[in-house]
Amino acid sequence: MEVNTKRKKEVLNAALTLFRHRGYESTSMRQLAKELNLEVASLYSHISAKSDLLEVICFGMADKFLLGAKEVNDIYFNAEEKLRMYIANHISLLTQNMDSSIVFLRDWRFLPDDKKEQFVELRNKYEDGIREIIETGISEHVFNPSDIKMATLTILSSLNWVVEWYKPEGSLTPQEIANDLSNFILNGLKKNNL
Amino acid sequence: MEVNTKRKKEVLNAALTLFRHRGYESTSMRQLAKELNLEVASLYSHISAKSDLLEVICFGMADKFLLGAKEVNDIYFNAEEKLRMYIANHISLLTQNMDSSIVFLRDWRFLPDDKKEQFVELRNKYEDGIREIIETGISEHVFNPSDIKMATLTILSSLNWVVEWYKPEGSLTPQEIANDLSNFILNGLKKNNL
C-alpha cells in the first residue's frame, strides 16, 4: 500500500499512536474511526484492511534500518568502528521513531502470513550484517571468539530494549546512549590484552 | 486463585501451552476448552475468569525469581560474585520454565489493573536487587561508574532475550549461557585496570 494522499497519512498517524499504546490486536477499527471523527466504514475508503496499517509501519522501519546498515557498510572498514556506527544508527532510528519502533518490534508477529515471511527475511538480513562484523572482528583477532549467534542476539536485545525506557526529555541523549552501549558491548567483545 | 485440584492443574497447563504459542489475548476460552475436550462453560467449574490463569502464571514466576534473588543475597557478598549468581539464577529459571517465562515476560500487561499494580511492584523489587549490586560494585571501585538504571535494564534485557532463542536441545547449556553472559556483562561493567 502506498501512502499517497493527505488523509491516508492522517489515518496512518492515528493508527500509529493507538497501536503504540494499546497494541495492534487490542486496537479496533471502531476506536481508530472515533479518533478521526469518522464512521468505521469510512476508513475503508482509504485502506483495504486493518493489516495494511501494520504493514506500512513494519516495512517502513525495516527499510530505514537496512538503509542505515548499508550506509555504514559502505563507509567504515574496521570492525570496532563499524559496530559503533551500527549501534549509533540503530539507537538513532529507535529514538527518532519511538511509536513506529515500538509497534514494529512488538507487533510484527501479527502481519499476514506472507508479509510476515517477507518481514522476517529483512530482519535476518539486518542481523546478518551484525553477525558479519563480529565474525570479522574475531578473525582479525580484535574480538574474543564467542558464540556468534548468541552475541548478535544479545547485542540486539540490549539495543532494542532502549525503547522501553528512553524518554526524549530524559537526561541521556541518543548519542550518549549509543556511546555507553557501544562501550558496554565492545568491552564484552574485545580482547583484553591491550 | 489456588491450584488445588488435579483437573485445575490440567486446565492451567493447557492454558500455558496455548498462551505461550498464541499469546494471552489471542487465546480464546473456546480454544482452551477444545484442547481439553470440554465445553466452554465447563471451564468455569474450575476457574472464575480467564485472567485467573494469567495471574497464576505471572505471580508464580515472580515468586520464583524473587526467591532465587533472596537466596543469592543471603549467601554471597562480593559484587561480582553476587551478580554472577543473580545471572545464573535468572537464566536457570528462564530455561527451566520456558512456557511460563515467555508468557510472564510478554503478557503481564494484560493482568487486571489491580493485579498488574502488584506485579509491577514485585518486578521493581527484583530490579532493585540488581541495581543495588551495581551500586555496591561502583562504590567499592570494582565497577566503572555508569548510568545505573540504564545498566540494570540493559542487563535484564540481555538476560530476558534468551527465551527468544534458547533451545533445550541446542549446543549451549543454561550454565554455559549464564557464564558467557556473565563474562560479557562483567567485562562491560568492570574496571579494566587489573
Add this chain to the structure above:
DNA sequence: CTTCCATACGAACGGCCGTTAGCAAATATA
C-alpha cells in the same frame, strides 16, 4: 459541463468473545 476521484455515510453481514444460569451426573466423604 461533465467526468472522475477522494471522501464519507448508514446499515448490515457473519462470526467470535467472555461469561452466566440452570441442571445432571459422577465421585469422594461421612
Add this chain to the structure above:
DNA sequence: TATATTTGCTAACGGCCGTTCGTATGGAAG
C-alpha cells in the same frame, strides 16, 4: 447409604470484531 463436592453439559446473554454494500457529496481535471 446419605451428603457434599467436583466435574460436566446445553443454551443463551450482550457485546465487540473486521469487513462489505450501496449510496451521496464535494471538489479537481478534462
